[in-house]
Amino acid sequence: MTDEIKLLMLAGDYVEDYEIMVPYQALLMVGYKVDVVSPGKKAGEKILTAIHDFEGAQTYSEKPGHAFTLNATFDEIDTDDYIGLIIPGGRAPEHLRMHPRVLEIVKAFADRPLAAICHGAQLLSAADIIKGRTVSAYPACRPEVEQAGATYADIPLTDAVTDGELVTAPAWPAHPAWLAQFLTVLGATVTI
Template identity: 40%
Template sequence: MARVLVLTGDAAEVLDAMYPVFRLREGGHEAVVAAPTTRPVKLVVHDFEPDCDAYTEKPGHRLPVDLAFADVDPERFDALVIPGGRAPEHIRTHPDVDRIVRHFFDHDLPVGTICHGPQVPAALGLLRGRTTAAYPPLQVDVEQAGATFVDAPDVVDGAMVSCRGWPDLPEWSRAFMRVLAKVPQRA
């Protein structure tokens, strides 16, 4: 089965981070969580409430981390997932993130982005000419990065699968698992 790197950090949305990890493991794949350091990351809960124009944020679970970004050898992974929340705006400037993320795009390997996750490849110039979903208020950011924004739960552009946020995770997961199934199996 595939070995999938989940690239995250503090303030990732709890469902955006944990749902893919559990779904990948349920499907028999190895999900390896990487963050700036190996201490558990502090996840947050984003919820939509009628008296709030955006979303509210509350403390969530802690997610164990397997590898620090500096220790990631992207050659050892078949796919990448970048969960949303506020983590992408912070990790996109980490010195090792460019090296890691660029590897998956350069080798046309599966990349899944959820909610704010497209902020990472956008910051690296990797969305130019692609089609992607994202948290809807990021439409202008995605378009400024040279991509076409689609407001849908499971946008597939080659090996890249994206969605708007945690309410889309069932559709996103099915699409990502189909793309992942096309990856040659490791010996």
């Protein structure tokens, strides 16, 4: 695989730390070039992350994460340069869905490899691209998934689901399954 095979990742402040760091590093490791962008930001600027954990409360807890340095400029993105899209979760999708250009980008990948995890389903719903599909997401996003006309996949936090070229999962504990399924959709083969 060459560095010319590019993936795009949409992120924003308070993206879930593991859900940006782990897929970014794992996809680089297997040879993809991953451009990470955020509305209004340029390459070299940073976004803040949040660490979400499952500690027995009614919902996840949130702690400060890292500052993630973006490596591409949002306003310069041409979706035709990328073979796939990654949408990490956390609180970022909540505000990213308010940007029309973000929704245009998500729509451009409706029929291409697309991986969304956790609250990333909020962008899928807002872009109106999941009607009739099976989609997993953080359980609190179930109403949005169903209101968008999709079937919510109620699966364990460690699982993922693939529907065509769309790979979704409920949260970062699903990284092994989610990333493996996304690599399959991308047509990648990892050998040991």
